[in-house]
Amino acid sequence: xxxxxxxxxxxxxxxxxxxxxxxxxxxxxxxxxxxxxxxxxxxxxxxxxxxxxxxxxxxxxxxxxxxxxxxxxxxxxxxxxxxxxxxxxxxxxxxxxxxxxxxxxxxxxxxxxx
Amino acid sequence: xxxxxxxxxxxxxxxxxxxxxxxxxxxxxxxxxxxxxxxxxxxxxxxxxxxxxxxxxxxxxxxxxxxxxxxxxxxxxxxxxxxxxxxxxxxxxxxxxxxxxxxxxxxxxxx
Numbered sequence: 240x241x242x243x244x245x246x247x248x249x250x251x252x253x254x255x256x257x258x259x260x261x262x263x264x265x266x267x268x269x270x271x272x273x274x275x276x277x278x279x280x281x282x283x284x285x286x287x288x289x290x291x292x293x294x295x296x297x298x299x300x301x302x303x304x305x306x307x308x309x310x311x312x313x314x315x316x317x318x319x320x321x322x323x324x325x326x327x328x329x330x331x332x333x334x335x336x337x338x339x340x341x342x343x344x345x346x347x348x349x350x351x352x353x
Numbered sequence: 354x355x356x357x358x359x360x361x362x363x364x365x366x367x368x369x370x371x372x373x374x375x376x377x378x379x380x381x382x383x384x385x386x387x388x389x390x391x392x393x394x395x396x397x398x399x400x401x402x403x404x405x406x407x408x409x410x411x412x413x414x415x416x417x418x419x420x421x422x423x424x425x426x427x428x429x430x431x432x433x434x435x436x437x438x439x440x441x442x443x444x445x446x447x448x449x450x451x452x453x454x455x456x457x458x459x460x461x462x463x464x
Contacts, residue, residue: 282443295449342398343398
């Protein structure tokens with residue numbers, strides 16, 4: 240049973256295209272995230288939703304639009320893809336505790352823009 | 354600006370060696386510090402630390418947090434080739450669950 244699953248695992252597309260990445264979690268968590276990992280392995284948060292409500296929106300181009308139809312799903316749509324969007328995108332989920340919040344990550348989607 | 358810095362950036366050791374990975378941070382509204390191990394795919398959770406001076410231990414791995422000096426260390430004793438991975442330190446800032454990651458330490462354990 241995969242806790243946090245993303246599709247697709249690999250995505251190769253041309254500049255200017257529009258693409259979506261889907262994420263689902265079966266952990267019953269209230270909060271979901273999108274992180275971007277660049278070629279130097281640096282992970283940076285992009286968005287976070289709590290019970291379908293956007294709570295974190297970092298400095299990300301408007302071409303990136305997250306959508307959360309319910310608390311178990313968080314999709315990422317990217318318009319007009321650029322070469323610099325090539326990276327690994329990780330979905331994660333967490334359930335807030337009294338002290339600390341531990342995030343569980345999906346397997347990642349490697350996006351290559353050519 | 355919130356910042357998490359790990360050192361060293363990379364490390365090569367031989368099986369059986371002991372390694373210490375470092376993580377320092379400057380973060381407003383600190384809530385917790387987490388260590389993750391990333392092999393080929395998803396980062397997998399190792400430890401969450403919230404209190405100073407209390408060691409967390411799992412097998413050959415252990416970690417401790419110093420909230421006064423703003424750093425944490427991750428120790429791995431009797432390293433094995435399966436320990437080869439990128440080790441990520443992250444600090445949870447504020448109540449949103451947002452994690453701020455360091456650059457990671459790439460550990461290679463040679464037979």
